Amino acid sequence: METILIIDDNIETQILLKTILKSYKLIVAYNLKEAETYFQTEKIDLILLDLYLPDGNGLMFLKKLCPEPNVPKVPVIIISSSDDITSKVTGLKSGADDFITKPFAPEDLQARIISVLRRGPARHTIEFLNLGNLVLDLIEHQAKADLDGKLIDLNLTPIEFKILLNFCNHLGHEYSREELKQLIWKDTYISLRNVDTHICNLRKKLELTNIDIQNKRSRGYFLIVNTYKKFSSAHLFTDSFDLPKAKQISCY
């Protein structure tokens, strides 16, 4: 049986919810302080949250609930007497999974609870990763150069994207060719020279960014952000770049 934490100080709402949601284990918190205690001590599958509570706004609790990116979050349905679009949008943007306006039809509430529980704990995924003027779209698996706000697709192959993402996620780490081979291709056979070829191609495609892949003899490849390398969309129409001497920045 799933456990639902109801956070609402209104006694009539509590009566309604207890009557409608008999098939769930219900825990009732009258305020945010109580809710936090229950949240830490009980295993909660879903939260029904009112916005106006005696010790603060429900959105404050919602923000505390939103964990680190990619960590599962307990689903939240806001139940509020506020029916204006601003409250709904703010609630959903703050991390709520659904928003129900009071008065609600029991069947509507039940259906929405089933729907949210079926989806399971949500994850706050990171959609973009920025490094210098490089923008990695982690959903579409695309790398783009930000030139004065204009995003130019670098047309990376899936393997090149994977290599670049790995570099970005472990800034400062020096990867030997063997290490890269194992990380990216795993058990698929590929020669070390082929790894070099992929890196070489990737370097060329990164020319519109201030990201460079460099290598140290006998140590490996590593990523640097070259802050002296500035680009604008005007570079799109030139064949070669006349750049000031690069200053290498440690990327730890």
Place this chain on the structure above:
Amino acid sequence: MRTEIPIQKEIEPFVSFFLDSRAKEILTIEQLIADKNYSELEKIFHNLKGVSKSFGFPTLGNIALELERACVEKNITLAISLFSDLKSYLRKYSH
């Protein structure tokens, strides 16, 4: 217990509790109107707006909605007039 519209069977036993709570609330509201405590009045009417229909009293919910708006606008004349409507409505259903 008589309601304005039919309600869920499981809610029926709680209707008298709902009406009793409103009767007690009347005194609080009168004091808050006298004090022109709009924020507290707003909270009361906001809650009432949300639950009245589920207990079988949609008109009460509508009056509460208008009262909430009157309190947001700090329109005491309108609030007093609407509060009078609210009391008349509740008298019809009091046991």
